Amino acid sequence: MFGALLAACQVADAQRDFVSFERIVLDDQMLGGYGVEVADVDRDGLADVIAL
Numbered sequence: 001m002f003g004a005l006l007a008a009c010q011v012a013d014a015q016r017d018f019v020s021f022e023r024i025v026l027d028d029q030m031l032g033g034y035g036v037e038v039a040d041v042d043r044d045g046l047a048d049v050i051a052l
Helices: 002-016
Strands: 036-039 048-051
Touching: none
Parallel strands: none
Antiparallel strands: 036 048
16 A cells, blocks of 8 residues: 555656746736635636635
8 A cells, every 4th residue: 555655756756847827917006915815706707716
């Protein structure tokens, strides 16, 4: 069991090198905030960004 967990961790470490993110600024004037959620609030099929 421990061997399988170790092997899974090694695979996860190998895949970590392929993850990348692109920074997208939606509002650079917002002061503060503590959370961002993405949901289809108005049910139009598009993701809506809600900042709290």
